[in-house]
Amino acid sequence: GAGVSQSPSNKVTEKGKDVELRCDPISGHTALYWYRQRLGQGLEFLIYFQGNSAPDKSGLPSDRFSAERTGESVSTLTIQRTQQEDSAVYLCASSPRLGGDSNPRPTTNEKLFFGSGTQLSVL
């Protein structure tokens, strides 16, 4: 597809259940991010994948959260033993590449392209 695709668009689950969220990035994009957006709040960084490098997991809020990405393709975010405070929109974004701090100017390649998100509701 032309854009970042996320599924499901909505997920309602019971407290204590595991959920798996999927992100299909734009083809050829090496960087992939997961963010969480609680109601009325900004985007909270969760995890970042860049090519074959080790992912930056520094934003994951607890060990109940994990994410995987195979190569430069699909990523899944898994939340185990869901809690009510996990209710939020989970957004995935991809980017062609990031220039790094040595690059003096950002280019269009550093744009983040977001999916429409998965609305997760934990009852």
Place this chain on the structure above:
Amino acid sequence: QKEVEQDPGPLSVPEGAIVSLNCTYSNSAFQYFMWYRQYSRKGPELLMYTYSSGNKEDGRFTAQVDKSSKYISLFIRDSQPSDSATYLCAMRYNFNKFYFGSGTKLNVKP
């Protein structure tokens, strides 16, 4: 203290008004500044980005950065009902960390 502070609004203005959206930040290492627009039930989309102090204009939109005051603004001229959305400021210094404001919800009334 949050890295990025943004007035959540909501902001309601009549069509044709000039809108000013603002963010402040605490980390002087931020180098790149962006504004994203997010329509209801959609992901954010990049509206403007800049890396230097001063103004950058794109149509009805002007992004302003004042690094000395750690303050950025987005101005919308001749606002339209289609501009009704949540506007998020974002900034980064590390090549993989984008820091987002909490978003300002804007409603432009016809």
